[in-house]
Amino acid sequence: MPEKIRPVNGESGRSGLLPSDLVLIESTPLFAEMSPAAIQACLADSRVQAYSRNATLFNRGDPAKYFFIVLDGWIKLFRDTPDGAQTVVGAFTRGQPFALAAAIRFGVYPVNAEIVEHSRLLAIPAANFVRRARENAVLAMNINATMGDLMQSFVAQIERLTTLSATERVAEFLVSHCSAENGPVTLHLPHDKALIAARLGMEPETFSRCLAKLRAYGVESKGVDVRIADVQALHNIGADK
Amino acid sequence: MPEKIRPVNGESGRSGLLPSDLVLIESTPLFAEMSPAAIQACLADSRVQAYSRNATLFNRGDPAKYFFIVLDGWIKLFRDTPDGAQTVVGAFTRGQPFALAAAIRFGVYPVNAEIVEHSRLLAIPAANFVRRARENAVLAMNINATMGDLMQSFVAQIERLTTLSATERVAEFLVSHCSAENGPVTLHLPHDKALIAARLGMEPETFSRCLAKLRAYGVESKGVDVRIADVQALHNIGADK
DNA sequence: CGATTGCCTTGATTGCAGTCAAGGAGCAAG
DNA sequence: CTTGCTCCTTGACTGCAATCAAGGCAATCG
Numbered sequence: 315m316p317e318k319i320r321p322v323n324g325e326s327g328r329s330g331l332l333p334s335d336l337v338l339i340e341s342t343p344l345f346a347e348m349s350p351a352a353i354q355a356c357l358a359d360s361r362v363q364a365y366s367r368n369a370t371l372f373n374r375g376d377p378a379k380y381f382f383i384v385l386d387g388w389i390k391l392f393r394d395t396p397d398g399a400q401t402v403v404g405a406f407t408r409g410q411p412f413a414l415a416a417a418i419r420f421g422v423y424p425v426n427a428e429i430v431e432h433s434r435l436l437a438i439p440a441a442n443f444v445r446r447a448r449e450n451a452v453l454a455m456n457i458n459a460t461m462g463d464l465m466q467s468f469v470a471q472i473e474r475l476t477t478l479s480a481t482e483r484v485a486e487f488l489v490s491h492c493s494a495e496n497g498p499v500t501l502h503l504p505h506d507k508a509l510i511a512a513r514l515g516m517e518p519e520t521f522s523r524c525l526a527k528l529r530a531y532g533v534e535s536k537g538v539d540v541r542i543a544d545v546q547a548l549h550n551i552g553a554d555k
Numbered sequence: 556m557p558e559k560i561r562p563v564n565g566e567s568g569r570s571g572l573l574p575s576d577l578v579l580i581e582s583t584p585l586f587a588e589m590s591p592a593a594i595q596a597c598l599a600d601s602r603v604q605a606y607s608r609n610a611t612l613f614n615r616g617d618p619a620k621y622f623f624i625v626l627d628g629w630i631k632l633f634r635d636t637p638d639g640a641q642t643v644v645g646a647f648t649r650g651q652p653f654a655l656a657a658a659i660r661f662g663v664y665p666v667n668a669e670i671v672e673h674s675r676l677l678a679i680p681a682a683n684f685v686r687r688a689r690e691n692a693v694l695a696m697n698i699n700a701t702m703g704d705l706m707q708s709f710v711a712q713i714e715r716l717t718t719l720s721a722t723e724r725v726a727e728f729l730v731s732h733c734s735a736e737n738g739p740v741t742l743h744l745p746h747d748k749a750l751i752a753a754r755l756g757m758e759p760e761t762f763s764r765c766l767a768k769l770r771a772y773g774v775e776s777k778g779v780d781v782r783i784a785d786v787q788a789l790h791n792i793g794a795d796k
Numbered sequence: 797c798g799a800t801t802g803c804c805t806t807g808a809t810t811g812c813a814g815t816c817a818a819g820g821a822g823c824a825a826g
Numbered sequence: 827c828t829t830g831c832t833c834c835t836t837g838a839c840t841g842c843a844a845t846c847a848a849g850g851c852a853a854t855c856g
Contacts, residue, residue: 393714401714415703418696424707447696454695455659455688461702462656466665468709473634473642475716476756480843507804515717520843522805537804537852721813748834761813763835778822778834798856805850813842820835826828 330362331436335385338409339436342383344460347452356446356453360438371427371435372413380437381417384410387433388505391425392512402512404467405430407504415461418444430505475515483514484524485551488533488542496546503538571603572677576626579650580677583624585701588693597687597694601679612668612676613654621678622658625651628674629746632666633753643753645708646671648745656702659685671746716756724755725765726792729774729783737787744779 339345345353362385365371371382371389382389384406391404391412403425406412416423417440447454474483487510492499503510511521525535531551532543542548580586586594603626606612612623612630623630625647632645632653644666647653657664658681688695715724728751733740744751752762766776772792773784783789 393710395714395718399718401717403710403713415699415706418699419703424710444696448692451689451692451695454692454699455685458656458659458695458698458702461699461706462660465656465702465706465709468706468713469634469644469665471713472644472709472716472756473636475713476642477636477640517844518804519806519845523843526805758814759834760815760836764813767835799854800856801852801854803851803853805848807848808846810843810845812844813840815840816838818835818837820833822833823831825830 330364330434332385335362335434335436338385339383342409342411343463344383344411344414344456345453346456346459348450348456352446352450352453356443357436357438358442360436362434363437364432364434365429366432367429369429371429372423373426374424375422378413378416378419378421378423379440381411381413381440381443382427383436383438384408384412385434385436387435388430389427389433389435390430390509390513391427393425400426400512401515402509403471404464405505405509405513411460414457415464418447418457420444430509480514480516480520481524481527482551483516484521485528485531485548487514488528488540489545489549492542492545494545496544498541498543499545500539500541503540507538571605571675573626576603576675576677579626580624583650583652584704585624585652585655585697586694587697587700589691589697593687593691593694597684598677598679599683601677603675604678605673605675606670607673608670610670612670613664615665615667616663619654619657619660619662619664620681622652622654622681622684623668624677624679625649625653626675626677628676629671630668630674630676631671631750631754632668634666641667641753642756643750644712645705646746646750646754652701655698656705659688659698661685671750721755721757721761722765722768723792724757725762726769726772726789728755729769729781730786730790733783733786735786737785739782739784740786741780741782744781748779 339357340350340353345356348356365387372378374393386408388405388407389412390402391406392400392402394400404412413423413427417438420440447457474486478486488501491501491504493501507521508518511518514521516524525533528548531548533548534541534543580598581591581594586597589597606628613619615634627649629646629648630653631643632647633641633643635641645653654664654668658679661681688698715727719727729742732742732745734742748762749759752759755762757765766774769789772789774789775782775784
C-alpha cells in the first residue's frame with residue numbers, strides 16, 4: 315500500500331470485512347449477476363481501511379492503484395484551484411464505489427479524495443480487478459454501467475449549475491433527498507452544510523440564505539434536521555419562480 | 556431505423572463508408588488494439604447517415620438503439636429546461652463517438668442531439684456491438700477508456716463552471732484550442748459563437764463581452780478567426796486575475 | 797463553570813453576468 | 827442596388843451571489 319493510505323486502527327486484510335459488508339458489496343450494481351465466488355475473486359488482496367475525519371485518501375496525480383467501495387461514512391472528491399478554492403465534484407457513501415475509472419485505466423487520480431466523516435472503505439487493487447474484468451464479460455459490462463450512472467449524474471450536475479439559481483439548486487437537493495414524493499417529510503442532512511454548499515456550487519453563506527428563503531415555502535431547518543411541509547410544493551419552485 | 560433518423564441524401568448501408576472513414580474509425584481509441592476484421596464485425600449493420608444543419612438526431616427519452624461516430628461535421632448534446640433554455644453538455648466532431656454509454660446500457664438517451672453543421676455520422680446498432688463487447692475483452696476495456704475520458708471532461712467542465720469567471724472560461728477555451736503552447740497563434744473557432752457560449756455556460760452577449768475584454772490581453776477576433784498574440788500570457792489570466 | 801473553538805447565520809456592499817433593447821456587419825436573394 | 831435575414835456587438839439596467847465582517851449558538855475542554 316502507498317504511504318498515503320494508513321488505517322486508523324490496526325486492522326488490515328480481509329479480516330476487516332464484516333458479514334454485513336459482504337451483503338452490501340454483493341448488492342452493488344458493480345457485482346450484479348455475479349456469483350459469490352466470482353466476487354470473492356475480484357476482491358483478492360483488497361483491504362478494509364478505517365479513516366478518521368479530514369484524512370486524505372489520495373491526491374490528484376497519485377497513481378491510481380486502487381479503487382474503493384464505501385462500507386461506512388462519507389468521502390468527497392474535489393479539485394483544488396490555484397487560488398485555494400476547491401470544487402467538490404462528488405460525495406460518496408455506503409455502498410458506492412468511486413475512483414473506478416481512474417484505477418481501471420491504470421492512470422492517475424484526476425481528483426483529490428478526503429474523508430468527510432469517520433469511514434470504513436474497501437480498497438480494491440486495480441491490477442487484479444482489471445485482470446478479472448478481462449476474463450468476465452459480465453463484470454466488464456457492470457463496470458460500464460457503473461461509470462454510465464456516474465456520467466449521468468455529472469450531466470445532471472452541469473445542467474443544474476448552468477440553469478438553476480442557488481435557491482432552486484438547494485430546493486432540488488432537498489427534494490432529491492426526501493423519501494416521499496409529496497406531503498410533509500423530515501430529513502436530516504447527510505453532512506456539513508458547508509459541504510452541501512460546495513456540492514451545489516455555492517458559498518456556505520449563500521446556502522444559509524437559500525434555506526432562509528425556502529422558509530416561505532414550508533422548509534424549517536434546525537441544525538442538520540430539516541422539516542418540509544410539502545415536498546410537492548418544493549418540487550414546483552423551479553416552475554413558478 | 557427509427558423514424559427520427561432520416562438521411563439527407565439517399566445513401567444508406569455500408570456503401571457510404573469512404574476509405575478515409577475507415578482509417579478514421581480504426582484510429583479511434585474505441586477500437587484500439589483491434590484487428591480490422593474484429594472492427595468490421597463490430598460495425599455490422601452500421602450505416603452512414605448524412606444530416607443537414609439543425610436536424611434532430613434524437614431526443615432525450617428516445618430508446619438508445621444506436622450510438623454514433625462523427626465522420627464529418629459537428630453535433631451537440633444538450634438538455635432542455637422547462638422554461639425553454641437549453642444546456643449544452645457536449646459537442647462532438649470528426650472521429651469522436653457519442654451516446655455510447657446510453658446505447659450500451661440499452662437505456663434511453665439522457666440528452667438531445669442536434670446537428671450543428673452538415674454532418675456525416677456512422678450509426679452503430681447497440682445490440683450487435685454489445686454482443687461483440689461481451690466476447691471481446693479488449694473492446695470492453697476500450698469502451699471503459701472512452702467513457703472514462705468523457706467523464707474526465709465532465710469533471711473539468713464542472714470545475715470550470717464553478718471556479719472560473721466567464722472571461723477566464725473563454726480564455727481557457729481559446730488556449731485549449733490552440734495548436735501551440737506559447738507565442739502567437741491564429742485559430743478559427745470550431746462553430747457558432749452562440750454555441751461556444753452555451754458550451755461555456757454563458758449567454759452569447761457575455762461571450763462577446765469577454766472576447767472584447769481579452770483584447771487587452773492580445774486577442775483579436777474577426778468573425779470566426781481569432782489571433783492570439785501570446786498564448787502563454789492568455790494561459791496565465793486565471794492566475795493573475 | 798467559563799472560555800474557546802467550530803459552525804452557522806445575518807448584514808452590508810460590490811461586482812459579475814443575465815436581460816432587454818438597439819444597432820451594425822455580412823450574406824443571399826431578388 | 828436594395829431588401830431581408832442572421833449573427834454578432836454594444837449599451838443600459840437589474841439582480842443574484844460572492845465577499846467582507848460581525849455576531850449567535852452549541853459542543854468541547856481546561
